[in-house]
Amino acid sequence: MIGDLAAQLGVQLGQMTLVLILAPLLLGWVRRIKARLLRRRGPSIWQPYRDLLRLIRKEAVLAENASWLFRAVPYIVFAAIWVAAALVPTFATGLLFSWSADMIAIVALLGTARFFLALAGMDIGTSFGGLGASREMMIASVAEPAMIMVVFTLSLLAGSTQLSSVAEVMQGANVGLRVSLALALVALVIVAIAENGRIPVDNPATHLELTMVHEAMVLEYSGRHLAMIEFAAALKLVLYTSLIACVFVPWGLAAAGEGAVAYLGGIGSWMLKMFAGGVLLAVFETSVAKMRVFRVPEFLGAALMLGLLAMLLLFVSRGL
Amino acid sequence: MQGLSYDVAHLLAGLLVLLSLMLLYQDRMYALLRFFAAHALVLALAVAWQAYIQDAPHLYITALIALVFKAVIIPGALHRIVQRLGIHKTIETVVGVGPTIMLGIALIALSILVMRPVTEQADVLTREDLAFALSVLLLGLLMMVTRRNAVSQIVGFMSLENGLILAATGAKGMPFVVEISIAFSVVIAFIVIGIFLFRIRERFDTVDVAALDRSRGERP
Numbered sequence: 001m002i003g004d005l006a007a008q009l010g011v012q013l014g015q016m017t018l019v020l021i022l023a024p025l026l027l028g029w030v031r032r033i034k035a036r037l038l039r040r041r042g043p044s045i046w047q048p049y050r051d052l053l054r055l056i057r058k059e060a061v062l063a064e065n066a067s068w069l070f071r072a073v074p075y076i077v078f079a080a081i082w083v084a085a086a087l088v089p090t091f092a093t094g095l096l097f098s099w100s101a102d103m104i105a106i107v108a109l110l111g112t113a114r115f116f117l118a119l120a121g122m123d124i125g126t127s128f129g130g131l132g133a134s135r136e137m138m139i140a141s142v143a144e145p146a147m148i149m150v151v152f153t154l155s156l157l158a159g160s161t162q163l164s165s166v167a168e169v170m171q172g173a174n175v176g177l178r179v180s181l182a183l184a185l186v187a188l189v190i191v192a193i194a195e196n197g198r199i200p201v202d203n204p205a206t207h208l209e210l211t212m213v214h215e216a217m218v219l220e221y222s223g224r225h226l227a228m229i230e231f232a233a234a235l236k237l238v239l240y241t242s243l244i245a246c247v248f249v250p251w252g253l254a255a256a257g258e259g260a261v262a263y264l265g266g267i268g269s270w271m272l273k274m275f276a277g278g279v280l281l282a283v284f285e286t287s288v289a290k291m292r293v294f295r296v297p298e299f300l301g302a303a304l305m306l307g308l309l310a311m312l313l314l315f316v317s318r319g320l
Numbered sequence: 321m322q323g324l325s326y327d328v329a330h331l332l333a334g335l336l337v338l339l340s341l342m343l344l345y346q347d348r349m350y351a352l353l354r355f356f357a358a359h360a361l362v363l364a365l366a367v368a369w370q371a372y373i374q375d376a377p378h379l380y381i382t383a384l385i386a387l388v389f390k391a392v393i394i395p396g397a398l399h400r401i402v403q404r405l406g407i408h409k410t411i412e413t414v415v416g417v418g419p420t421i422m423l424g425i426a427l428i429a430l431s432i433l434v435m436r437p438v439t440e441q442a443d444v445l446t447r448e449d450l451a452f453a454l455s456v457l458l459l460g461l462l463m464m465v466t467r468r469n470a471v472s473q474i475v476g477f478m479s480l481e482n483g484l485i486l487a488a489t490g491a492k493g494m495p496f497v498v499e500i501s502i503a504f505s506v507v508i509a510f511i512v513i514g515i516f517l518f519r520i521r522e523r524f525d526t527v528d529v530a531a532l533d534r535s536r537g538e539r540p
Contacts, residue, residue: 178327178330178331179330179331179333179334179335179338180334182331183334183338298417301418301421305341305421305425306338308425309337309338309341309425309428312425312428312429312432313334313337315432315436316432316435316436316447316448316451316452
């Protein structure tokens with residue numbers, strides 16, 4: 001019994017380390033594909049690791065009027081997102097931690113991270129921080145309800161808010177083609193794009209003050225603090241990609257306790273899905289233009305509408 | 321087979337509702353007409369699928385009529401009208417986009433709530449088809465109410481009528497004569513409205529229906 005538990009804990013810790021190790025790789029991969037699509041050579045896909053190492057070695061500079069909050073926030077954000085990532089079935093369902101919290105808890109953890117980041121943006125008192133924080137909150141106030149609608153749709157379908165059970169139901173044969181699922185997928189993709197600050201909403205590669213959202217909030221951070229925040233952003237990208245993959249393309253997921261071979265297969269298919277997701281993201285990002293900030297609520301409103309519709313349509317469909 | 325035929329019918333009908341909702345927030349005239357053509361195309365597909373699963377060959381004719389008239393001829397004719405009358409390319413709405421969409425979603429919820437208890441005995445395919453058809457109909461009505469431009473009111477009317485066809489084909493054993501007469505009455509209505517449009521334009525130099533109110537002295 002104790003040995004069993006220890007083995008499960010080992011797998012869970014392995015998953016957490018794997019997510020941590022692979023997060024910068026996905027970021028590097030997306031940047032690489034984007035550069036190739038723009039016919040640039042682009043940095044190597046290992047560049048995000050080098051950036052993180054460089055930032056960790058550098059001295060952290062603090063503003064004079066920074067409070068303890070400013071110093072604590074990078075670690076809080078990183079921890080919240082890491083825990084949320086541990087709850088998502090990446091290569092196997094039903095890992096040890098996944099039973100302790102459900103999809104709503106994941107949304108809450110991400111919300112906590114966002115809240116603290118916005119607080120830190122305002123802590124120093126520079127105008128950029130306040131601007132970024134207010135924009136981030138504006139986006140979040142529409143993105144979060146949309147996310148909750150998607151969560152409700154999936155939970156109604158699967159009869160559970162546990163992500164692992166949802167993934168298992170989706171793997172089953174009797175899901176079929178459903179309008180609700182298609183709508184929920186589109187809504188979730190829009191939310192993921194907004195939450196990760198990808199192109200139509202925010203550009204992660206720019207420092208142009210008119211368009212910054214995420215970058216404006218973290219402008220005052222440097223050194224190891226900035227490294228933590230960048231790492232958390234990379235983790236968040238992996239989290240959302242895995243979330244979409246495990247719900248909508250759940251094939252190849254191993255179930256808990258199937259042994260090392262199944263886990264290895266699961267890791268292989270998970271990495272394939274990650275790379276495919278990265279390519280799709282890069283293609284999408286190069287084919288659309290950045291939106292004006294005030295258009296963003298409309299874009300996210302579409303996600304909210306789709307999520308709401310997906311939930312409504314479930315009530316006329318079969319078997320509910 | 322039962323599962324798949326149901327799933328595809330559900331998918332197409334749901335897509336029709338989604339397109340109705342998307343018609344509501346178009347703010348460009350040509351985009352509106354393109355979306356209307358897509359609406360009719362999806363309707364034709366849904367009707368053809370119903371013909372296939374109900375084994376009713378006369379429904380293929382209904383699908384063909386929907387495809388030819390509503391996806392090709394009517395949007396084309398409206399396109400020409402817009403061009404010839406030199407109508408303003410942006411659409412003025414009475415209510416803002418956000419409240420309209422919220423109203424639309426509330427209408428969908430309402431039609432589902434109404435249709436579920438009424439059609440308790442009917443089989444599940446008819447049931448969801450009727451609920452979707454009612455919501456397409458109500459969304460078309462909403463579109464006619466919230467637009468001030470006569471062309472977009474026509475589009476609202478036509479999309480309302482698409483909902484009627486969806487309801488008619490979803491119910492098994494609807495006589496062919498009824499469907500044909502619906503289709504032709506719509507074409508007649510389109511012609512009448514088209515002539516009307518030219519008359520309004522001739523007299524008031526605009527297709528904004530608010531001009532009619534002013535002419536009747538209802539508004540200063």
